[in-house]
Amino acid sequence: MPNHPSPPGPASSAVSRRALLTGTAAAAGLGLAGCGSLSGGLSDKTRVKQWNLLAGADGAIMTEMHGDFSAEHPDIDLEATTFGWGTPFYTRLVMGASSGNASDIATIHLSRLKSLSPATLMDPITESELNDHGVAAEDFADGVWEKSFAGGELYAIPLDTHALVNYYNRTVCEQAGVLNPDGTLLETDGVEAYFDLLRAVKDVTGEYGTSLDTFAGWRQFWAWYRQQEGEMTFGDGDYEIDDDKALTAIEIMYRMAEEGLCPTFADGGQCAANFEVGSAGLVQVGNWEINRFRAFNEAQGLDFSMTEMPSFFNGHRYTQGDCHAFVLPRHNTWDTGVREATLEYAAYMLHNSFRWGEGGGHTPAYLPVTESAEYQALQPNAEYSGVVENVQFDPDVWFSGSAARLFDEVGGVLNQVYALATTPEDALAQIKNRIETLLALPSPVD
Template sequence: MLILPFFLFVLASCSSDSETNNNAKIELDFWTLFGGGDLSFMEEIVEEFNNSQDEIVVNMPAIRNSDYYTKLVTSVAANRGPDVAIAHTSKIPELNSRGLTEPIDDFAEEVGLDFNEFTKNLVEGTNLNGKHYGVPIDTHPFIMYVNNDLAAQAGVLDENGNIIMEETPEGYIDFLLKIKKALPDKIPLAISNAGADPFRMWWAFYFQMGGSPIYSGDLSSPDVTIDREIAIKAANYVRSLFHEHEIVPLNLADFYQDFQTGRAVTMTTGVWATGIWETTEGLDFTALPLPNLFEQKATWGDSHTLIMPIKENTTREKQLAVVKFMDFVTDRGVDWAEAGHIPAKKSVVESQEFQDLPYRSDYAKVAEYVALPNKTAYGDMSKRVFEQNLDLAWTNRESTEKVIDTLIKDLENLVKK
């Protein structure tokens, strides 16, 4: 039997390993917070990416939405995090302040990902101190839905099927009161009277009224700069829908179901509901921007972005693969728009393929004036402070003046911790 010298055996083994490594794909772990329809659309995009080339394979494990950010922060801090992950724009400053995110500008330039191709205010939301810490894939703003059959019965549609409404504070209320009078057994406006959605409406009207930023200055130690008078004025307007005009019934058990089953004529919520309504048999609806009732164009919104978490044992080759994947996902914005979201890349929104999608093009322009949350490490905590305090106004347990004063005090205490 021929026995090879030991050094030749080692050389042959190394050569074999090298060939194996050269032929191996770069594997990326991709974490998302999506569920339901959103998840299935993203799974399709990932599958399409994996089938489009032979160099990179993206794995997408299931992560529970309820504790997604906790798991993300913990895993990245322990150097066991994903290579690429979804994060809301509002969450990026907090992740960055903890040292958990990687700027991607250098990799983007090498790959050919151009930040100028994205809607300006969305990409600006990922820019911290001159560096981009995320690539936006969408915006998901707060908009308005109309049940066309009920609106026609109420006499608030013209011959072309457009709503008849003067876009002023009084005009919006008159529009809803006309529905209330014409269809007394229906809900003119379906919205919860606690939690996220009435807060989002308040946010939209606050910035439509020209409200100043909630915070200013340093990302980690900001000053509270909310405009008290405008905050009270916006709260009074939203509160009047529940109490003074009794347009919104109190304590709706499920305002989504109210709209879906034809009990509500209009509804306000995020664009993610579009995918639900268009798969609801017999529901003829229109999706519209939230009316701009005051001086400025604005609505509440956030953005899903792709971020590159810090990872000690990564390589530049792997980081470039991450950004190639990011670029691919943003180019597939039409596929992602099936979930109802507005794609972040301008060329996608302008494409005929997107324009041909039902409903989405009707509210796509909203992306240009979404009032994104302030860049602050206190984004999530601030949202809870807003909702807890404003709920007292919607339920008429406290005056709006007291609610806003307590809100401001709570925000100031929050950022001083």
């Protein structure tokens, strides 16, 4: 199974935990949607309904932050509900928004915004509204802010950046001689320099230099393709891809596996386990895995840190990633008090996102937090905080983005590359064939 951020936990545990906190035992059903929030109702509080897909460790942090918000805003009744990660959540969101009966605010992947038909299923947000709540355009990295627009209107408020990063075992890397005097990983430039680093680490571990999820090869592919400034664009039933740059990215994967610098087969669990038990001195996975490795360190000892992806091409440290972001599902009518309270909630989450980054590993998108002295002193988070500027979103097309089909379809092909079961040339041909098959399908939203 691909290693996604906020992997789905057991549905019953996710719902029961949220139900206990919100008093909405029917949270998993459509009955929660209602007909729109009301200011007042059975109490003097303004009710704000929030939907999210955060069923992993980061979901626990969000629950904690929701409790803090409610304590500081006794006049707002926040009802937060977690649905199944990926397709179950997006299906529920589209169904609710299409009838105007979704939540007041929802947490989505920013890469999925345009696939949700925002002009018809989401309500735009004005910058003046955000300004009124202490949030401004300059508070976000340009690429993240621009991704929040569709058709010239603002539809999303970015909460974080989560991306593919490099974890490293300090003990192993020190023995391999690949640490700086301050204990950070040597920064390499170019493919061969990084391969040399992996070879030195492999000599220490006796097995691999780095571990990675061979089922989630889209992440590495997109990082190394974009570092070459490769573009993938879609429109009018056609698409453009740079074959040479795509082939170069795939060849890196093949070479890494062929030389034994990474596993030829490892799902998400095995990928992380290779790092935990010392079979690999490094691991390329998302920053959301920080809590897993912290727990392992506390239980058995694992002196690790994290840094951004290495630069393979053109001095870029671009990496595949995404953002969690808030959107306002379409309402038939908005109660003024509810909308104000909803935006107050979003602003609170941004202003207090130090806790989000500290506990969940995601890098806050709100730059006043990320660039603060407090956050820059937070380790290992500060070491990879540059992903806010370097994150590369998946291409704009309805079947792309987190929990979408492009990730899985391309990943299935690249898994065979890591397994050395297909050549890079054949893999590229298969990837293009799968993209063309997806292009022939109608968008389920449109």
